[in-house]
Amino acid sequence: MSRETRDPVLEKARSHALAYLDGLARRHVGVTLGRDALLAQLRTPLPAQGEDAGSVIDLLASQAEGGITACSSPRYFGFVIGGTYPVALAADWLVSSWDQNAGIHAISPLSAIVEEVAAEWILELFDLPREASVGFVTGCQMAHFTCLAAARHGVLRRVGCDVEVEGLAGSPRVNLVVAAEAHVTIDVAMRYLGFGTRALLRVESDDQGRMRADKLRELVSTLEGPTIICAQTGNVNTGACDPLREIAAIAREAGAWLHVDCAFGLWARASKSLAALADGIELADSWATDAHKWLNVPYDSGLAIVRHSADHRAAMTSSAAYLIQTQGVDRDSVDWVPEFSRRARAIPVYATLRALGRLGVEDLIDRCCARARQMADLLAAEKGVQILNDVVLNQALVRFGDDDAMTHAVVAGVQKEGTCWLSGTTWHGRAAMRISVSNWATSEQDAEMSVAAIIKVYRGLQRA
Known part of the structure; x- marks a missing residue:
């Protein structure tokens, strides 16, 4: 493969990747494009001659804007999914x-x-x-x-x-x-x-x-x-x-x-x-x-x-x-x-492991657990919110109004609002919001912003 063929498409991919990473801290964490919208852009008859490689990369990057959950966001708390350290990505x-x-x-x-x-x-x-x-x-x-x-x-x-x-x-x-x-x-x-x-x-x-x-x-x-x-x-x-x-x-x-x-x-x-x-x-x-x-x-x-x-x-x-x-x-x-x-x-x-060392790994684990405790403590201070588990690691289970329907509604509302993304679960027969803090980049401010968004959604549903 000649450099004339290779370099432009690789540079295009690099540019899109860096733009995505630069926007992680600000973007809507959940998806904004549904199945029909994605199919409209991505489904086409298999090309006979093929298309320009750079155009294909541009297409994929454009659909990623709304078609993927930002799992590497510092405010992604859904499943137990970490972000990606720069050295790991490199x-x-x-x-x-x-x-x-x-x-x-x-x-x-x-x-x-x-x-x-x-x-x-x-x-x-x-x-x-x-x-x-x-x-x-x-x-x-x-x-x-x-x-x-x-x-x-x-x-x-x-x-x-x-x-x-x-x-x-x-x-x-x-x-x-x-x-x-x-x-x-x-x-x-x-x-x-x-x-x-x-x-x-x-x-x-x-x-x-x-x-x-x-x-x-x-x-x-x-x-x-x-x-x-x-x-x-x-x-x-x-x-x-x-x-x-x-x-x-x-x-x-x-x-x-x-x-x-x-x-x-x-x-x-x-x-x-x-x-x-x-x-x-x-x-x-x-x-x-x-x-x-x-x-x-x-x-x-x-x-x-x-x-x-x-x-x-x-x-x-x-x-x-x-x-x-x-x-x-x-x-x-x-x-x-x-x-x-x-x-x-x-x-x-x-x-x-070589870039972090033993102490860097320890710091990563300790920080994530501290952010989970922070979010649990802030949420527990809100009237009608219960923390269902002992927050011993990076997991917190949250229930709203001691009501399954309200808890489901808060989870769905937070996902739609987009400041953060987290999932729901059933714990001992009761619905709960499940918060998992696993990302190296999650800060105290990220935790505060996320809790504020969760409480805003909850209060809005109470008034409705």
């Missing part, structure tokens, strides 16, 4: 420019070495067993799939069965124990792995969504055979963390594999003031988390961490005569993840 641009298939070392030694070092840093940051293996996957859904595939292999190997050869049909039944409020991605991973969801044994949770260790002990005492227990650090609604030290002791006594869903809760381990929330998490056998949540790197960037690397490798690895693999001498990513072909997704993680 590294991701390089990843796309280099266009490496990071599946095996022979194709991209740089990608493999960066992944190896980033994995070491991740284990150090969270103080997890240094012998653990780390796979860089798309998100927490595939992190669960990967970790639970390793768990399936491990618990069945212990009873003399190779599930990778025999399949589930030829294997002993596995007991699958999950919390009553386990995230849906645990259920989906169990489906993907052939277990199904009917077999899941659910343990009662407390009023904050934490698994009750006493109920777990009662259940486990009735079970025989291979067992996988799935606990949680960072309930998706409340941010609450299971009593992991107690749960780990129960799992060890039963010879069970303990997996922890810590999509964002694991990051509490990076903060001295919050680490106690995840006490005992280091005793688990596997952990699933996301770097695109609280490390604020671009999608996709999930992390599958497994204490028992032999089980991890056995569940994931692939080989073929035409591939050049080093059999453990150098890191081949295909040994740790489901994909052959994949982006070099560890590079933005490496760049961000």
Whole structure:
């Protein structure tokens, strides 16, 4: 490709990208274009000859103005989605420019070495067993799939069965124990792995969504055979963390594999003031988390961490005569993840960790939690507003007028108003507004502006 063809379209994309980033702090956070408006601009017969590349980029950028939610806005509090640090975005641009298939070392030694070092840093940051293996996957859904595939292999190997050869049909039944409020991605991973969801044994949770260790002990005492227990650090609604030290002791006594869903809760381990929330998490056998949540790197960037690397490798690895693999001498990513072909997704993680350092990550986590507490405190001061959870991390549940209809209306009104964007949920049978603070750029002023907009919408609905 000549520079005359390449440079103008890349410069155009750069210009649009910078304009978008420059406007994030001021723009309407939600979408303003509906399906019909977007289809009117984007749906066309497939061109026979093709169109000018620069015009295509201009078209996409113009529709992004109203057709995407500004998830990187400092006032986006919807799902647990971080923004993107500039260094992470810059590294991701390089990843796309280099266009490496990071599946095996022979194709991209740089990608493999960066992944190896980033994995070491991740284990150090969270103080997890240094012998653990780390796979860089798309998100927490595939992190669960990967970790639970390793768990399936491990618990069945212990009873003399190779599930990778025999399949589930030829294997002993596995007991699958999950919390009553386990995230849906645990259920989906169990489906993907052939277990199904009917077999899941659910343990009662407390009023904050934490698994009750006493109920777990009662259940486990009735079970025989291979067992996988799935606990949680960072309930998706409340941010609450299971009593992991107690749960780990129960799992060890039963010879069970303990997996922890810590999509964002694991990051509490990076903060001295919050680490106690995840006490005992280091005793688990596997952990699933996301770097695109609280490390604020671009999608996709999930992390599958497994204490028992032999089980991890056995569940994931692939080989073929035409591939050049080093059999453990150098890191081949295909040994740790489901994909052959994949982006070099560890590079933005490496760049961000190196640019922030341990103290920078700690500051990021602490600031987000402080902003969540700030918003909860300001909202609680308004008559008729309830905070339904203990705000221990970055999550706050808010209810308006102790009324489902009013709460739904406030959520919809705030999304339409556009100062900030947040979502609704149902918590213990009651509607709630769910606030998640995960963006590195969210300031005290952003929190104040957002709360003022929320209260304005609420008061307007009361008068209506």
